[in-house]
Amino acid sequence: MTGNASSTIGQYLAARLTEIGVAHYFAVPGDYNLVLLDEVLKNPDLQMISCCNELNAGYAADGYARATGGAAAVFVTYSVGGLSLLNAVAGAYAEDLPLIAVSGGPNTNSTSEYELLHHTLGKVDYEYQREIFGRVTAEAVVIQHPKEAPYQIDQTISAALRHRKPVYLEIACNIANAPVSQPHPSSLRSVLPSDPKALDAAVAHATELVDGADKPVLVAGVKLRSSGAESAFMDLADALGCGVASMPNAKSFFDEQHAGYMGIYWGPVSSPGCSEIVESADLAIFAGPTFTDYTTTGRAALVDPARSIVVQPDSVVLKSQTYNQVNIADFLSALSRTIKANETSLSAFKRIREDTLSTERGAPDDPLTTRSLFSRIQAMLTGDSTVVAETGDSWFNGMRLDLPSGARFEIQMQYGSIGWSVGATLGYCLGSRDRKVLAMIGDGSFQLTAQEMSTMIRYGVKPIIFLINNGGYTIEVEIHDGPYNKIKNWNYAGLMEVFNAGDGKGRGWQAGTNGELDQAITEAQDHDGPALIEVVIDRDDCSKTLLTWGAHVAKNNGRPSRCLP
Ligand code: DPX
Ligand code: MG
Numbered sequence: 001m002t003g004n005a006s007s008t009i010g011q012y013l014a015a016r017l018t019e020i021g022v023a024h025y026f027a028v029p030g031d032y033n034l035v036l037l038d039e040v041l042k043n044p045d046l047q048m049i050s051c052c053n054e055l056n057a058g059y060a061a062d063g064y065a066r067a068t069g070g071a072a073a074v075f076v077t078y079s080v081g082g083l084s085l086l087n088a089v090a091g092a093y094a095e096d097l098p099l100i101a102v103s104g105g106p107n108t109n110s111t112s113e114y115e116l117l118h119h120t121l122g123k124v125d126y127e128y129q130r131e132i133f134g135r136v137t138a139e140a141v142v143i144q145h146p147k148e149a150p151y152q153i154d155q156t157i158s159a160a161l162r163h164r165k166p167v168y169l170e171i172a173c174n175i176a177n178a179p180v181s182q183p184h185p186s187s188l189r190s191v192l193p194s195d196p197k198a199l200d201a202a203v204a205h206a207t208e209l210v211d212g213a214d215k216p217v218l219v220a221g222v223k224l225r226s227s228g229a230e231s232a233f234m235d236l237a238d239a240l241g242c243g244v245a246s247m248p249n250a251k252s253f254f255d256e257q258h259a260g261y262m263g264i265y266w267g268p269v270s271s272p273g274c275s276e277i278v279e280s281a282d283l284a285i286f287a288g289p290t291f292t293d294y295t296t297t298g299r300a301a302l303v304d305p306a307r308s309i310v311v312q313p314d315s316v317v318l319k320s321q322t323y324n325q326v327n328i329a330d331f332l333s334a335l336s337r338t339i340k341a342n343e344t345s346l347s348a349f350k351r352i353r354e355d356t357l358s359t360e361r362g363a364p365d366d367p368l369t370t371r372s373l374f375s376r377i378q379a380m381l382t383g384d385s386t387v388v389a390e391t392g393d394s395w396f397n398g399m400r401l402d403l404p405s406g407a408r409f410e411i412q413m414q415y416g417s418i419g420w421s422v423g424a425t426l427g428y429c430l431g432s433r434d435r436k437v438l439a440m441i442g443d444g445s446f447q448l449t450a451q452e453m454s455t456m457i458r459y460g461v462k463p464i465i466f467l468i469n470n471g472g473y474t475i476e477v478e479i480h481d482g483p484y485n486k487i488k489n490w491n492y493a494g495l496m497e498v499f500n501a502g503d504g505k506g507r508g509w510q511a512g513t514n515g516e517l518d519q520a521i522t523e524a525q526d527h528d529g530p531a532l533i534e535v536v537i538d539r540d541d542c543s544k545t546l547l548t549w550g551a552h553v554a555k556n557n558g559r560p561s562r563c564l565p
Contacts, residue, residue, distance in 0.1 A: 030077020
């Protein structure tokens with residue numbers, strides 16, 4: 001019995017997706033999800049974006065969630081599709097993005113009829129995909145009966161939004177068009193509320209510590225964005241008036257043009273003057289940080305718990321005292337109303353500050369260097385720019401960009417899966433059509449996911465991609481070199497014609513000198529379609545930050561096993 005059925009499972013899911021702000025979904029078809037896609041296609045408010053493969057579709061959904069600040073959806077077929085998607089979902093988990101992964105599933109009778117199915121492991125066991133996704137999602141469910149579907153769909157979508165993590169929904173292929181009730185009005189969104197007593201106690205204790213400190217500093221962490229606390233952090237920065245740093249994976253989450261901004265804090269490779277101020281502060285308030293080997297430069301950053309307040313999405317640790325069920329935005333807002341201003345750390349920073357910007361543009365006929373390239377990227381930035389920085393030397397050069405107010409910076413620093421940025425750029429452009437997207441992608445990374453350029457051409461998005469051709473995996477060269485760090489050269493600029501195939505509007509340029517790059521940038525900015533500028537850089541040209549960081553990370557990776565005699 002389904003009562004006054006007027007929807008189907010697929011339509012119900014589609015309606016819920018539009019209600020939470022999803023307007024595009026990324027898909028690769030297969031016989032386990034075809035009927036489901038037919039149902040979803042009936043929703044006029046959702047546009048299907050057909051991708052070349054599931055991994056890229058997942059990366060695109062990741063970029064889409066970053067652009068909209070909301071959820072994203074990807075639809076794949078069972079196992080061959082699902083397991084190809086897995087790496088992107090794991091990345092979204094690491095990066096706190098609510099990605100709704102929807103897979104078609106085996107017919108509801110297959111298990112009881114002991115039916116051996118194609119695309120599977122060759123045994124009658126159809127639980128494995130959900131079990132595998134269980135490790136990289138907040139919730140992983142299989143829908144096998146229409147009666148349960150509305151509840152399961154609502155429950156799973158809410159979990160994604162509440163935890164800011166991916167979820168997995170598998171829909172058996174023979175029930176995707178089965179009738180179900182219509183979606184009832186629901187807000188679906190539910191943030192974890194603060195416990196009022198815990199919040200009051202934490203704020204009172206923190207106020208005492210902040211007011212008692214001589215030179216407090218603030219440090220923005222990556223979880224500020226996923227927990228919707230960026231503006232509460234800004235309020236605290238305004239109220240306290242102290243020096244403010246951002247961690248590398250939180251670049252752009254605090255306005256870099258703010259009077260208190262000092263730069264990026266990641267230990268020995270911090271912006272000039274920044275680590276000196278953070279590490280000499282008698283109280284550092286870290287808001288939503290993740291202290292990994294990368295963000296702390298091989299654990300070389302000096303973060304002393306005895307001199308720190310660490311605020312996480314739903315807990316606060318004040319030196320050695322923990323408060324749970326304290327929402328980060330509630331805590332930061334309340335604190336901004338109770339503390340007194342203290343500009344000491346900012347004044348100290350102003351005394352030791354050096355100019356960080358490289359404006360080294362080079363002569364027109366000089367070969368390109370990373371410095372001359374990034375001084376040009378710097379000049380292109382405006383308040384509506386988003387910079388997408390792929391794993392590689394682009395991270396380190398990107399950190400040095402001075403972002404105008406409003407500019408955003410996207411990096412996958414927790415997961416660091418190369419190739420991410422090609423799909424993520426596609427998804428970001430679709431999620432935020434009015435922003436100017438500049439992507440910086442290394443040659444090695446690009447080779448993993450290059451074919452998604454064709455999807456950018458197909459749907460008419462217009463990023464400018466700087467493809468940095470330095471002949472290999474330079475970041476790995478600096479960590480530990482060997483023959484495996486050289487890659488086969490490609491004609492990257494020429495690929496655009498291949499993907500255009502006569503009817504596309506992609507365009508590629510190759511630049512080896514400063515003059516050629518200037519010309520390419522001018523033309524790319526006027527171009528009505530995706531632009532890819534291949535910049536040819538020497539294999540050994542890399543940022544100083546990467547050299548220092550690489551040495552620290554290599555040392556940390558190579559510390560001897562404690563189990564060996
Ligand atoms: C690897 C990395 O060319 O950038 O600036 O030359 O380093 P740079 P490229 O894109 O090369 C990237 C390369 C091979 N990391 O240096 S960072 C290991 C790795 C990874 N993700 C995946 N496979 C391997 N991070 C999916
Ligand atoms: Mg490279």
